[in-house]
Amino acid sequence: MTTIAQGAPATAAHEHPNQFALLGQRRFAPFFWTQFAGAANDNLFKFAFTVMVTYQLQVGWLPPALAGLAIGALFILPFLLLSATSGQLADKYDKRVLIRFVKWLEIVIMLIAAWGFFAANVPALLLCTFLMGVHSTLFGPVKYAYLPQHLAERELTGGNGMVEMGTFVAILLGNVAGGLLVAVPDVGPHWVGWACIAMAVAGRAAAQFIPPSPSTDPQLRINWNPFTETWRNLKLANGNVVVFRSLLGISWMWFFGAVFLSQFPSFAKEVLHGNEQVASLLLVVFSVGIGIGSLLCEVLSRRHVEIGLVPLGAIGMSVFAVDLYFASRGLPAVPVQALGVFVAKAAHWRVMADLALLSLFAGLYSVPMYALIQLRCQPTHRARIIAANNILNALFMIASAVIAGALLKSGFGIPQIFLFTGIANAVVAAYIFLLVPEYLLRFVAWFSSRFIYRFRVRGDEHIPVEGAAVLACNHVSFVDAVLLMAASPRPIYFVMDHRIFRIPVLGWLFRLARAIPIAPQKEDPAVYEAAFERAAQVLREGDLLAIFPEGAITRDGQLQEFKGGIMKVLDRARADGVQPPVVPMALTNLWGSFFSRVEEGRAMVRPFRRGMFSRVGLNVGEPLPAAQVQPAVLRARVSQLLVG
Template sequence: MKGSLGLLRERRFLPLFITQFLGAFNDNLFKNAMVFFATYEIYNSVEAETQFSAVATGIFILPFFLLSALAGQLADSYDKARIMRIIKFAEICIMLVGAAGIFFKSIEMMLAALVGMGIHSTFFGPIKYAVLPQHLQPREVLAGTGLVEAGTYVAILCGTIAGGLISPNAAAIAVLVVAATGWVASLNIPSAPPAAKLDLDYNIFRASYRLIYGTLHIRRLFLAIMSISVFWTIAAILGVLFPPLVKNVFHAQKDVASVFLAIFSVGIAIGSIVINRLLKGRISARYSPASVLVMSLFVVDFYFAAAFWGADQAGPLLKTMDFLGTPGAWRILFDLGMIAITGGMFVVPLYAFLTTTVDKSQTSRTVAANNIVNSAFMVVGSVGILGVTTLGVGVAEALWVVFGLCLLSAWCGFQLYRAGDVPHDDEEGHVPHAGGH
């Protein structure tokens, strides 16, 4: 099996990696610059800050729910590389609106651009995983999936830090430069022609129903999609909670919120690499239940560290170095890092299940079906946690919802492991598919 990092020297992988890396970076640079601007310069109550964070998360996710079926059909019907180039050019246009919104401090324009980036990611998401079995050997798919996940979260790390540190005007320029660079990188992605041309169904609700129904009847896919969906619900809830948690519980400035999101991002990247080493390229849920159970323990410790946080709440908001000098800060950061590492170990093999359980002609639609279910779970999670905090539950106490979802994830992962690994046929050089629609 080719080492994971060895794929970064291959033209069949590197341009795709760079393209998706820059897309994830731009999403998070823009979103975090907008959320931090609203949290620290517009709103002045934990309820309003949590509400805006939830709304921003929800409208970014909504296109995944509505348009993923169409995105999957298009990706399986046309050359995936050509579609990626079109999508990346559209990102430049979207970021023109976003840059104007940042420059003029217009929440309406920034939210419109955020919706546009959600649509952009909806159409790009199925392709970045579905193209891997087309360009990589069977034993390279898990390594490629792990690198894509790791790259995504390193990009989130960089975008999160940049969104919290650079000025609004610098962010407006940066999102345009990154979008243009991503489009240039996409021009070098090798062709990935479709296996068959589909009759596109433009009725998004009927297409979504048929896609989900045709995918979830395969037991391994059902369990993998449920496991991934619960995990991303956890991530969405943590994303909603972090800004108000940092400001109102840890009494810290937005650069500390950037540190939280950055540690979460790089932790998942580390977990992605670790699980590939443990599994040695085999697509298996063997370690998933244990990973997420360990994750739940660190969630509990993170809650108690927050609940008994002893910093002075009367003074000015803490800067990063002041926060790090506060007793208990390193315990919080360690818990957060371990939550992310074990989360990465849990979720990466599950994406490999999606792209290797079905025939290559169906991979984009399979990932699209996953995105529809994921987005529905994430919207429910974002709205649900908003409802919980509106009812008077503190942002720290809301972490118990995350703990409960960790247990649900462990159960789903265990059921997937019992359903069996994806078999490899080394002599034939392909992964058998499970059939299905």
């Protein structure tokens, strides 16, 4: 688990009301505008170049039909060749130094590009396309490794959401500006050249104010072989199953998005029967949807890294991709429509709504994954793993182009490709979530704490963001563990009565969560002993262990006596050289709910007995050193939290 680096104290999350306030802070704002200017410049340059060779120049060896493909391939090639090297550089050197170097490089590239635009020199512009790919390849690992050095855990989701939103807005503005400027009669290419230089200078000016970001592995020896280094980084990421599957999940999102983005021009012309402005409108709707979804992540996650949003995002992506097929397949063939005519038809609003919502859910899907990777990676290898992710992204995007092309040649229509992609997304998501059940568990916890209960957590800053700890909580209902999962940004391993595993659905859920069953020693000595050994292992590995010291769910709503099992857990930990703090917790207002034993000792008897969205809470107290813990002392702390 990573630490909070310079400039990102644990209390920083409480110093500003939301993610937008980061734009007023030096640790984030200069970096944000630097990456914004770079993304805008990339797309201004590429789109203007594409339009110029498609409509304005006659280049025999680069026909218009191949221009977009060639420009895209040249831009993405450096990601395959240089990502491994750029990841090592970002881990070895101060990220501020690297960012400034990259921005100087961008100015040089744009000076060459401006000459290329002035002289209508296509080879020079193709060279600049490749060099801008190099620029983006060098910046990518720095971009995502910078954030966890300067943002606290509670800020990572919001910070990543802002960056994701800014990137797509920059892409949109860059494309629009490039298309408008290059189309100006006679002087369009000249204006594009000057605009590219201006954006590069603006990015370098913003980079001047980025604070120091010290090296995370200054002794690293650079391996200049990109193939062996990429393989080494993928093996390193594979050592953490959640991180590696998240890399694959992000790459799949780029596959999914590339299918839609690449088909917008043809979709607008052949299916929607719209002109170039309609194609641009689709890009606007898609970009705005991604931006809104990215910004919603902080609101929906209570300012934690909440990967429970990932299954929600995957569901929305599939639902609205499939509905886009049904919304677009029956549109009548009509002459090419201008933008005003297109938006006046009600059937087209359903198409745009589907597109906006599927991209919104793609934002909900991707931002928590990026934040999780930043949080769970070893700090010394973070940039290299992100570089490996960039390579996977590029490969998945190439695969999307090949597969989409093969489907078109096989007779698939564009709406059918969208349907295929939506169904494939559901299959891939189900595969990932079954391989890494933490996503599914977090989704259940997130959903339960928002749509079954109105769940409020106080004192969650006392839950350690790293290292081993024991969480000790009163036991009120069968969903106590689910609510504790919702309160913690980290996975929790629970010690639970073995009988709870027999309950349908809940038993399966707790087995999926790798909860530790425990039985009374007289009833099953083997299960009893195995539970304590597994609990000791959890603490040895630096994870969170949750215990309900009462030993069973209360039958009268009152706090019961705490048993001595927690002392045995702490004694085992001390024998292993681990001194985990104990965090007292109290679930409030949960007694009397459907999942508590309120009906003559029975639970789950009368659904909705308290209505929907009943208020429940969790109060978290300051951690107790292991040496001070006694059952009576711990019970007194939990009792105080119940009333406070």
